[in-house]
Amino acid sequence: MRARKLDTKTxxxxxxxxxxDLIAKQGPECLSIAAVAEKVGIVPSAVYRxxxxxxxxxxxxxxxxxxxxxxxxxxxxxAHSDPLDRLRDIIRRHxxxxxxxxxxPAVVASEIIFGDHPERRAKVRDILLEYLGGIEAILGEGxxxxxxxxxxxxxxxxxxxLGIEAPAAALWKVSGGAYDIVAHVEAAWPIYLAGVExxxx
Amino acid sequence: MRARKLDTKTxxxxxxxxxxDLIAKQGPECLSIAAVAEKVGIVPSAVYRxxxxxxxxxxxxxxxxxxxxxxxxxxxxxAHSDPLDRLRDIIRRHxxxxxxxxxxPAVVASEIIFGDHPERRAKVRDILLEYLGGIEAILGEGxxxxxxxxxxxxxxxxxxxLGIEAPAAALWKVSGGAYDIVAHVEAAWPIYLAGVExxxx
DNA sequence: GCTGATAGAGAATCGTGAATCACAATGCAC
DNA sequence: GTGCATTGTGATTCACGATTCTCTATCAGC
Numbered sequence: 001m002r003a004r005k006l007d008t009k010t011x012x013x014x015x016x017x018x019x020x021d022l023i024a025k026q027g028p029e030c031l032s033i034a035a036v037a038e039k040v041g042i043v044p045s046a047v048y049r050x051x052x053x054x055x056x057x058x059x060x061x062x063x064x065x066x067x068x069x070x071x072x073x074x075x076x077x078x079a080h081s082d083p084l085d086r087l088r089d090i091i092r093r094h095x096x097x098x099x100x101x102x103x104x105p106a107v108v109a110s111e112i113i114f115g116d117h118p119e120r121r122a123k124v125r126d127i128l129l130e131y132l133g134g135i136e137a138i139l140g141e142g143x144x145x146x147x148x149x150x151x152x153x154x155x156x157x158x159x160x161x162l163g164i165e166a167p168a169a170a171l172w173k174v175s176g177g178a179y180d181i182v183a184h185v186e187a188a189w190p191i192y193l194a195g196v197e198x199x200x201x
Numbered sequence: 202m203r204a205r206k207l208d209t210k211t212x213x214x215x216x217x218x219x220x221x222d223l224i225a226k227q228g229p230e231c232l233s234i235a236a237v238a239e240k241v242g243i244v245p246s247a248v249y250r251x252x253x254x255x256x257x258x259x260x261x262x263x264x265x266x267x268x269x270x271x272x273x274x275x276x277x278x279x280a281h282s283d284p285l286d287r288l289r290d291i292i293r294r295h296x297x298x299x300x301x302x303x304x305x306p307a308v309v310a311s312e313i314i315f316g317d318h319p320e321r322r323a324k325v326r327d328i329l330l331e332y333l334g335g336i337e338a339i340l341g342e343g344x345x346x347x348x349x350x351x352x353x354x355x356x357x358x359x360x361x362x363l364g365i366e367a368p369a370a371a372l373w374k375v376s377g378g379a380y381d382i383v384a385h386v387e388a389a390w391p392i393y394l395a396g397v398e399x400x401x402x
Numbered sequence: 403g404c405t406g407a408t409a410g411a412g413a414a415t416c417g418t419g420a421a422t423c424a425c426a427a428t429g430c431a432c
Numbered sequence: 433g434t435g436c437a438t439t440g441t442g443a444t445t446c447a448c449g450a451t452t453c454t455c456t457a458t459c460a461g462c
Contacts, residue, residue: 005409005458032449046410048451105371125375132372156388159372163364171333171360174326187357195396206428206439233419247440249421 003042011050014040016060023061024101031057058120065108066127068097073134083142084197087161088189090135095165095185102173105166132158139196149198157196164188204243212251215241217261224262225302232258259321266309267328269298274335284343285398288362289390291336296366296386303374306367333359340397350399358397365389 006014018039023031033054037044051057076089098104108124135158142148148157168184207215219240224232234255238245252258277290299305309325336359343349349358369385 002457003410007459008409011409033451034449042409043411044450045412045452049409054450121375121377125372125377128372128375152392153388156385157392159368159385160365160389160392162368163366164361165364166367167360167363171326171329174322174329176322176326184357184360187354188361191353191358191361191396193396195392195394203427204440208438212439234421235419243439244441245420246422246442250439255420 003046008050011040011042012060015047015050015057016064019057020061020064020101020104024104027103055117055120059123062120062123062127065104066130069127069131070134072097073131073138077138082147083138083145084147084193086138087135087142090138091161091164091185091189094162095169095181098165098169099172099181102169105169135161142196147198148196152196160195161192164192204247209251212241212243213261216248216251216258217265220258221262221265221302225305228304256318256321260324263321263324263328266305267331270328270332271335273298274332274339278339283348284339284346285348285394287339288336288343291339292362292365292386292390295363296370296382299366299370300373300382303370306370336362343397348399349397353397361396362393365393 015036019031019036022035022039031054033047034044036057037047040047047057051060072090072093076086076093080086080089132155136154139148139152139154139157143150143154164185165181168179168181168188172179172181216237220232220237223236223240232255234248235245237258238248241248248258252261273291273294277287277294281287281290333356337355340349340353340355340358344351344353344355365386366382369380369382369389373380373382
């Protein structure tokens, strides 16, 4: 049967979301035009009405990613005023998002970055740097407020914050979900906190 | 010209190493039978004399990986007696190895794990768990020695140790090597240390 | 309801890479 | 040196996925 005719603007969003979902839940090699098309409910060739090709779809996925990370930082800022509370909120939201999109890091790390498209790698870099920048800003504010040690470099601490999640996610994935990543974050937070916070005396 | 005839035992090692090198330095999509064959100096079809297929080669790569991680822990134990020194040595060796094999984590995370081979995923899990176990043992010894806080779970702390490297490596990769990952580890170590070590008072 | 522009369908093309096969060369055992 | 098992070669098959092309259906404006 024939799919309902929808305008490109709508289809573009549908296709990008479907592609993100496929790539995030089933891995990069599952991202085929055919699979995306089926998920959206159209035929493979129809995809080309809305995207020039697979590359364009990958770029659209990155745009979705950038939006997500941006909103994680924004929401954490809105929800808390204490820098340390904001950081904890970020890592919690970060983990929640990645839990729902298991394969995303792997994809971003391999398929997308190491394709033969330098400009796409630059895009990923910009997204990551913006995300880190948002975290570093909060760390800097914590230093100004005197609750985070001045001798921790914001960039290093920002990367370590993300480092709470990364290997745990890997373990979670290879063990088929047997490792409780949310509990891990809760257990890791005090350690991270002890590492960065300024102690009296 | 014709390649020298070598026995399967030798070729197996050559092929596995070549494959690891390709996959680690150029990314998973560059791992083709043709590429491996060329690197070894034989013709694609000759590869099938030694491996039943691509899957078997991937398994061989995992064996190489397991060996490497095992030796990282062993060497760190041999080089130091203090648990904290051992941990720092492990993360340093870990980073050095991964710096020389940039794409490896991405590959292990995506291509290998999320292929449709559950038994391979199990193999990766076992490798990771063994590696973590080695680190946890050292952490446990540190707790017994009274230099690591008893309230840090060894598994969590072991994962966080690896977490020092993971996001930094990602940044390093997307920025084309512009982030100094060795310096990152040196800067991150004191933060990690402050997080896990037992403080007087 | 007509019409043009837009979007979907389906067949066909094209390139790629894994895997197979029959044949040739090599090297060790004797 | 002969023989046989092993290894290497080149051609070929096969499947798959991206892309293109042409035709057809739909929708919005009139």
